[in-house]
Amino acid sequence: MWNWDYAWSILPDLIAALKTTFWATFGGFIFAAIGGLMLALLGRSPIWIIRAINRLIIEFIRSTPLLVQLFFLYFYILPTMFPTAPTALVSGIIGLGLHYSTYMSEVYRSGIDAVPKGQWEAAKALNFPRSKTWTSIILPQALPPTLPVMGNYLIVIFKETPLLSAITLVEVLTTAKNAISVSYRPFEAYTLVGVIFLIISYMFSLLVRMMEIRLNREQSASSGTDSPSKPQSGGKARLNKEVKQQA
Amino acid sequence: MMDVPWNDFFPLLWEGLKVTVEVAVLSALAAMVLSLVIGLCRVSKFKTVRIISQICAEVFRGLPLLVLLFWVYFALPxxxxxxDKVTSAVVAIGLNYGAFGSEIVRSAILAVPNGQSEAARALNFSPLQRMIYIILPQAALRMLPPFGNLMIELIKGTSLIYFITLSDLTYQALILRNNFLNMTPYIFLLLLLIYFVLSSFVSVTVRLLERKLAAGRL
Structure with a gap:
């Protein structure tokens, strides 16, 4: 039933196609990380109209399927926006990035909310301008605790890349499909694809877990010297909860 | 504004909506049953049960839904x-989201204060009674919001059944697009809007349910 010779013969092609998958994953992740930060900052804008529009966009993108968004981007929005239509890979990166930036913005938001209010007041008392308050006081404290959650989103984005086969990107799943269209043996090919995804996402998740443990240790060490009351523990507990829900 | 042939759109999209809702409801049921079963196994007092259920959850969570769907539909034969197509879709979506849901169930059960379990033991409740009458009702309240999010993700996930040529909303919209190529933006916007309404329906229902369940509790 399971033909090892055939499995070995397609394995090199599948592994080679992982390169495209990784490009899409990391490209989408970086896009989402930057876009998410912008959305999170817009969500803190003093103008309520901006906050409301920001909220609406986030809700809309979050509650509609990535697949449909990819089709919309690839077939209509990007070709009409740019004189030369972007490639499938670029479209995929934009699609993944846009979709997950709305998730990332929530992560940033919880990180920013976890910064104690006294930090804002101190910045104001020291006459820091608004931009400087963000870049040198709030963000350096808000971002590090969000790293494990971001790591989890890297895994989530990695697992979404097979969708890009719908917009003709030749990644691992498309490569498997192509192999099947010659051999008519889906069993080996799809099992291999599944195993590849499992192994890689499991390795990623071990890395994230290590990062989380290290971060917790660092934080408990620093808060031990600071004050016994641990002002940031509430925010961290909330972040950890989010990690568990979305992992 | 171009005149958009809405009357040609709606019958096809209505057919698609029926398939999407059917698959979503069936796989939501499957996912909830599975997450309860796996979640309960993960807090079992037997180590082997805990380990096996954890491996199950890790495997079905670590696989991309689309790969799982292809595997169930093309490789399992x-x-x-x-x-058949609908069963494959329900099995794949149910397994994938059930694995995510088991994590919700597990953490909600563990979050119920230990004193509750001890009090039930002191009142001579059997382990089964303790779970059904004391732990689960309190855990259910905690599970509700994350389960609402999971159900929205599940609705979004049903769009993938287009890949195994089930004629759901996404599939019908792509057929429409082939027939009316210059109407592409309207078709996709309408499609996104329908999914948005479906998701909003779930989130509003969850919010109402939460209020109802929370009544009379601290």
Whole structure:
């Protein structure tokens, strides 16, 4: 039933196609990380109209399927926006990035909310301008605790890349499909694809877990010297909860 | 504004909506049952049960839904197990989201204060009674918001059944797009809007349910 010779013969092609998958994953992740930060900052804008529009966009993108968004981007929005239509890979990166930036913005938001209010007041008392308050006081404290959650989103984005086969990107799943269209043996090919995804996402998740443990240790060490009351523990507990829900 | 042939759109999209809702409801039921079963196994007092259920959850969570769907639909027949399209979709979506849901169930059960379990033991409740009458009702309240999010993700996930040529909303919209190529933006916007309404329906229902369940509790 399971033909090892055939499995070995397609394995090199599948592994080679992982390169495209990784490009899409990391490209989408970086896009989402930057876009998410912008959305999170817009969500803190003093103008309520901006906050409301920001909220609406986030809700809309979050509650509609990535697949449909990819089709919309690839077939209509990007070709009409740019004189030369972007490639499938670029479209995929934009699609993944846009979709997950709305998730990332929530992560940033919880990180920013976890910064104690006294930090804002101190910045104001020291006459820091608004931009400087963000870049040198709030963000350096808000971002590090969000790293494990971001790591989890890297895994989530990695697992979404097979969708890009719908917009003709030749990644691992498309490569498997192509192999099947010659051999008519889906069993080996799809099992291999599944195993590849499992192994890689499991390795990623071990890395994230290590990062989380290290971060917790660092934080408990620093808060031990600071004050016994641990002002940031509430925010961290909330972040950890989010990690568990979305992992 | 161009005149958009809405009357040509709606019958096809309505057919698609029926398939999407059917698959979503069935796989939501499957996912909830599975997450309860796996979640309960993960807090079992037997180590083997805990380990096996954890491995199950990790595997079905670590696989991309689309790969799982293809595996169930195209590869499983080679092992002599053949499902029709709807069953394959329900099995794949149910397993994937059930694995995510088991994590919600597990953490909600663990979050119920230990004193509750001790009090039930002091009142001579059997382990089964303790779970059904004391732990689960309190855990259910905690599970509700994350389960609402999971159900929205599940609705979004049903768009993938287009890949195994089930004629759901996404599939019908792509057929429409082939027939009316210059109407592409309207078709996709309408499609996104329908999914948005479906998701909003779930989130509003969850919010109402939460209020109802929370009544009379601290």
């Amino acid at each position: 080679f092992l002599g197990i053949e499902f």
